[in-house]
Amino acid sequence: MPSRRNSPSSRVAARLIGLGSWLPSRVVTNADLSLTLDTSDEWIRTRIGIATRRMADRDTATSDMAVEAGSLAMKSAEVAHVDAMVLATATPDHTVPSTAPVVAHRLGLPCVPAFDVGAGCSGFLYATTVAAGLIHSATARTVLVIGAETMSAIINPTDRTTAPIFGDGAGAVVLTAGRAEDAGALGPVAWGSDGEHTDAICIPDGGSRRPPARPTADDNGRYVHMQGSEVFRHAVRRMSQAAKDAASATGWGTDDIDRLIVHQANARIGAAVADALGIPPERVPSNIAHVANTSAASIPLLLTHAAAEGQLTAGNRVLMACFGAGFTWAASTLTWPENLKPFAGNGPALSGDRQGHVDRPGVSTDLEGGLS
Numbered sequence: 001m002p003s004r005r006n007s008p009s010s011r012v013a014a015r016l017i018g019l020g021s022w023l024p025s026r027v028v029t030n031a032d033l034s035l036t037l038d039t040s041d042e043w044i045r046t047r048i049g050i051a052t053r054r055m056a057d058r059d060t061a062t063s064d065m066a067v068e069a070g071s072l073a074m075k076s077a078e079v080a081h082v083d084a085m086v087l088a089t090a091t092p093d094h095t096v097p098s099t100a101p102v103v104a105h106r107l108g109l110p111c112v113p114a115f116d117v118g119a120g121c122s123g124f125l126y127a128t129t130v131a132a133g134l135i136h137s138a139t140a141r142t143v144l145v146i147g148a149e150t151m152s153a154i155i156n157p158t159d160r161t162t163a164p165i166f167g168d169g170a171g172a173v174v175l176t177a178g179r180a181e182d183a184g185a186l187g188p189v190a191w192g193s194d195g196e197h198t199d200a201i202c203i204p205d206g207g208s209r210r211p212p213a214r215p216t217a218d219d220n221g222r223y224v225h226m227q228g229s230e231v232f233r234h235a236v237r238r239m240s241q242a243a244k245d246a247a248s249a250t251g252w253g254t255d256d257i258d259r260l261i262v263h264q265a266n267a268r269i270g271a272a273v274a275d276a277l278g279i280p281p282e283r284v285p286s287n288i289a290h291v292a293n294t295s296a297a298s299i300p301l302l303l304t305h306a307a308a309e310g311q312l313t314a315g316n317r318v319l320m321a322c323f324g325a326g327f328t329w330a331a332s333t334l335t336w337p338e339n340l341k342p343f344a345g346n347g348p349a350l351s352g353d354r355q356g357h358v359d360r361p362g363v364s365t366d367l368e369g370g371l372s
Contacts, residue, residue: 013185014132014143016337018077018174021304022068022345023291024056030164037160044164045289049267053167053292054346055152061093065170066103066148069300072343073144073172074107082174083140085114086131088123088147088296090325091154092116095206103146113140120201120324121263122191123147123296125332128175129189135177146172147296154203156223165266166224167292171300183314184337190245191330197234200227201325235269235323240276242331243321250333254278256317259306259336263322264288264298273321285311287350295324307342309350314338 029052030041044050056065066087074080085107087100100114119126124147131143148170155166178185205221206212212222239262247257260279262270267288274284285306294301299322306312314336321331 011180012136013178013180013182014128014135014175015178015182016173016184016186016334016340017176018073018075018079019172019300019304019307019340019342020069020072020074020076020345021169021171021297021301021342021347022065022072023054023169023301023347024060024065025346026055026057027052028055033164036158037163039160039164047268048165049288050164050292051289054169056150056168060150062089062091062148062150062170063093063099063103063106065150065168066099066146066172067106068345069148069170069172070103070107070144070146072345073146073174076341076343077174077176079142079174080108082109082112082142082144084131084134085109085112085144085146086117086127087114088117088119088127088145089149090118090120090123090295091150107144119296119328120326121265121293121295121298122322122324122326122328122330124171124299125189125320125322125330126191126328127296128173128186128332129191129330131175132186132189135175142174142176144172144174146170147298147300149295149297151293151295154222154224156220159220159223162224162226165293167294169291169294169297169301171297171304173300173303182337183335184340185334187333188246188249189330189332190242190249191328192238192242193326193328194234195326197230197327200230200234200327201225232269234327235265236272236276238327238329239263239273239321239323239331242329243273243277243319246321246331246333247319252317252319252333257319258283258316259312259318260284261299261302261306261318261320263324264291264302265293265323285309285350298322304342304344305347305350307336307340308344308347311350312336
C-alpha cells in the first residue's frame with residue numbers, strides 16, 4: 001500500500017523558527033567496544049559507518065537531554081513560552097508517567113499541554129506532523145518538538161549486532177504559525193506504518209504482552225532485538241517511496257532537492273536511499289560517524305549539525321525521511337529559512353570532515369545492524 005499523504009487544507013503552515021541539540025559528553029569509540037565485543041574498529045566503520053557514539057552517564061536520563069535540547073531550541077527561536085510541547089522518544093524516563101510533562105515543567109512551561117509520541121526512529125517527523133496539526137487547527141500557535149533518546153539504556157552491551165549501532169542524544173525545533181509559502185514552512189507529509197513486521201525491531205519484555213519480571217543474568221528480553229536484513233530492505237524501500245511522495249506533493253523533482261536529511265540508521269541505509277532517489281552524496285549531510293543511530297533524535301540532531309556547519313543555508317530545498325520500529329516511516333519537506341541560528345550543545349562536526357574521514361560504505365543488504 002502506498003504511503004498516506006497529508007497536506008494542509010489551507011494556507012496556514014507550521015514554520016521552523018528554532019533549532020537546538022545536545023549530546024552527552026562521554027565519547028565511546030569503536031576501540032572501546034572491541035574490548036568487550038567480538039568486533040573491530042575496521043568492521044564497524046566499513047559495515048555501519050560509525051567511528052564514535054555518545055553515551056549518557058548513569059545519572060542522565062532522557063528528560064535531562066530533552067531539557068537541554070529544548071532550552072537551546074527556544075533560545076534559537078528567541079521565545080520564552082510555547083503553547084504545547086511534543087516529545088518523541090522510545091526511551092522515556094518511566095513507563096508511567098510520560099516524560100514530556102516533566103520536561104515542560106523543567107523548561108519553565110507550567111500547565112502547557114505536553115505529551116510523548118512513540119514511533120521509534122520515525123518519532124520526530126511523527127511529532128512534527130502532530131505539532132503542525134495543532135498549528136493548522138489553531139489549537140496552538142507555537143509548539144516545541146523534541147526528539148530525545150537514551151538508547152544505551154535499552155541496548156545489550158554484549159550484543160555485537162546492536163551495541164555498535166546506537167548512541168544517546170537529543171534535538172529540538174520550535175514551530176510557529178506561518179503561511180505555506182514562507183521559508184521554513186513544513187511541506188506535505190508522506191507517512192505510514194506496517195504492523196506486520198512488529199517483531200523486526202522489538203523489546204520483547206516490559207509491556208502488557210509480557211509484563212516486567214525480576215531481571216536475571218541471562219534475561220535479554222528487556223533489550224532491543226533486531227532482524228537487520230529485514231529492517232534494511234524495508235527501510236530503504238519505505239523511506240525512498242515516502243521521500244518521493246513528499247517531494248512530489250511539494251512539486252519538487254530530484255534536481256530540485258538541495259539537501260536530503262535521512263535518518264542516521266547506518267551509513268549503508270542512508271547511501272541506499274540516496275541512490276534510490278538519484279541524489280548525489282554531496283547533497284546528503286551525515287553525522288552518523290560521530291553520533292551513531294540516535295533513533296528519534298536523529299533528524300533534529302542532523303539538522304542542527306548541518307546548519308551549524310553551513311551545509312544548510314537560506315533557500316535550500318530540504319527533503320527529510322525516516323524509518324523506525326513498528327514499522328513506521330515518514331517524509332516531509334521545507335525550504336530552509338533565513339536567519340535561523342542553531343545551537344548545538346557538545347556537537348561534533350559532520351562525517352568526513354576535519355574530525356576524521358569515514359568512507360561511504362557500498363550498498364549491501366548483508367549487514368547485521370539496522371535501526372530502531
